[in-house]
Structures are given as structure tokens and as C-alpha cells.
Amino acid sequence: MPIPKHDFTNEITTILDCYSGNRGNEILRSSEIIQYLNIKTKAANRGSKSRASFANHYAIYVLVEDYLTGGFDRSGGYSDYDGAKFSDLFRRQRELPFGSKLQNHALNHRLNEEFKKYFPICEHLPIIRDAESNKYWINEKLIIIQLGGNTINLAAAIKEIIEAYVLARQSAFSEFMAYCQEIIYIQEESPEKAIQFIKGLFRPNVDARVFEIASFSVLKQYYADQRIYWGWSPEELIEESLILYKTGRTNANDGGIDFVMKPLGRFFQVTETVDAGKYFLDIDKVQRYPITFVVKTNESSEEILAKIAHQAEAKYQIKAIVRKYIESVEEVINIPRLVEIFEEVLASGYGAKVIEEIVLQSRVEFNVEAEEQDVLAFEKAETDAKKTT
């Protein structure tokens, strides 16, 4: 079977080299479990939106870790070991980065099934399980290989490969987060740099979720500065500022409404392309309730509206329907408008709040574990305490 090469393959062979005296490539060719990991690490350097398939990695990881903790790679005797307890493995999986919501499936079923699919002729399966006692073992036959007369135990290397994979998956995200943190401080001294940073997020080719987070953060501050007066009678008016709410994670909310504004009840939809079909689909969903579109484009709102009208005409012919649709578009906010709004927000001195909001929303969006947030909060409290003393 030809071995697929991708960005992460080199990392794998480099790690194997360290454990085998530069025989990483040979190991990759001869070990099914390493080949399996190679197949499953394709997403290493893909965007945060791609699927990392941590479940199966972690199933291997927790068993290998248990194996190493028991010292079986050095002392042997694994065949006498009475196995790892499911609950311990399960708990450990969930402690690992991105693992907080993992289920039992990889350990019980899916890893072995998938392995079988990739290596139908291999006589071993990675996970051995005793359904009677509910104990689990890693299949030692797969992690000990013979190479030119030498016996090599891959357990430690496998652990390191999975750790490297996790690190690769985390880095793209943490860089963005770290940059956000940094920019909070930068903007106090140099608002110009902060403006550049935010403007950098308002590009047509920026990640859709980053764009959504950035536009939400800017719009939220923008509207927060606007007040309206309303009430049940002209004498009793309540003064309230406009509050923008995010209705969910981008991922979990595909095709839904992205932001809602209180108390005006405006709906905001963030879209990537000027695709009338998508607009009409969304408009259909809410019975032509007016929607404000935030579009990731530099085209002017007139151009966008003209396009929508044109496409609607092609689709419906009847002028009255087309007009109804166009009337349902409350406002179109494009990139230049977002930049303008941002500059107004900056002028009112709320730039830092925008960036803080971006950091906060990113955390939620990209699933940073609660523990990590606790650590950050703890560190912040610590540094704050130092400042005051």
C-alpha cells in the first residue's frame, strides 16, 4: 500500500527517527499503527474548522499512556496485566485538550472498526477488550516491531506523535488568541496598530468565523453607544442602549440568525458571498421578517442590493414579489461600512472593548476548555494582585 504523505508525515518520521536511530521511514513503512496515525493526522495544519478526529487518537493515547505508566515497554509482562479500567481511560480522554466531550465509542468500537477498514489484512486490532470485566489493553503486537533483527517498542513514540499532533492543532488557534491578548496592550499605546489589526480581520478572505466574531464585536460596541427611549406611555419612557446578542456558535448555527438586537428586535445575518439564493432562503425562514445582512465583501451596498434584485427578478419575474424581498433587507453592512463603524467606535474610545470582546468570543467559538480559562483568569488575578501591591 502506498503511504500517503502530507504536512505532518515529516513530523512523524522525525519523531520516529529519534527513537530508532534515523529509521523513521522504515518504521512508517512497516508499522500499521504508525501508518494509521499518519492517515489520521492529515488535518494537522488545516484550519480550526476542519475535523481533528481526536477521539480515535485519544483512544490510542490513553491506552499507550497506561502502558507506559505501567512500565511495560521496559519490563514486559503486559500479557499478565489485568487491563485498564474503562472509567479511568474515559476520564483521561476528557482531560486532554479538545477532549472534554468525547464519548466511549472510539474505545469500544470505532477505532477497531476503522483500523480494520484501512488494514483489512492485518491480523491484529489496536484495542483488546474483555467485555466480561470491561478492561482494556492496547495490542502489544502492533506497537512492538521487528526491524532488521532489532526489536523496537513504539509506545513512547506513539505518545509523542499524538502530542505533537495536538500541539499542531492548537497552534493556529493560540496564535490568534495570543495576538488578541497582545493587541489589548498595544492599542493602549498605539491605537493605530489596533486599528490595523481589526481592519486586517475585515478582509474578504479571512476565516468566516473570525469575520463573524470581529463584526459582532465591532457592531456590539457601536450599538451599545446608541440609546433609545421607549415605554407604554409617552410620560413613562425607559432609556435603554441597544444590545446585540449572539445567538449561538457559528458552527452550531448554520443558516440560522446570527445576531439579534434588543430592544429593537433586529435580526442580523452574516454571510460570505453575495448569493441571492442564500438570502432568499434565509428570508423565507423568517417569513420575510426584515434582516440586516453583514456581508464579507468590499462591494457597495447598492451593488449588492442590485444583484439581489437582479437575481430575484430572474427567479420570480413578478415585480411585486421582488420588491417585497428587497424591502425585507433592512440594511446591508459591507466591509467598508464595518471599518467606518469601527472608526466611530474608536473615536468614542471603546476600541479596547472591541478587542476584549473578540478575545472572549474566540474562546467560546473555538472551544477553549474551561480549565484553560480558569488558568487564565487565575493568572490575571495574580498579576492584578501584584499591580496593587
Added chain:
DNA sequence: TTGTTTGTTCTCTCTTGCAG
């Protein structure tokens, strides 16, 4: 597009521990 893979939630059964 379509079917497949992977991540998540829901729900069911069986076991265990505990209070009364």
C-alpha cells in the same frame, strides 16, 4: 452533488451504593 466520516446528544439497560 452524494455518500461517508466524525463529533455530539439522547436514551436505554444494568450495576452499585446508600438511606430508610
Added chain:
DNA sequence: CTGCAAGAGAGAACAAACAA
């Protein structure tokens, strides 16, 4: 001993992203 709650372990179903 009974009844209840919580935990373990499993499968079904669904949703989002990927591959072809």
C-alpha cells in the same frame, strides 16, 4: 430488603465536514 439515584457502558440518531 426495598426503592431511589448515580454511574457505567452501550447503541441509535443526528449534524457537520469531508471526499469523491
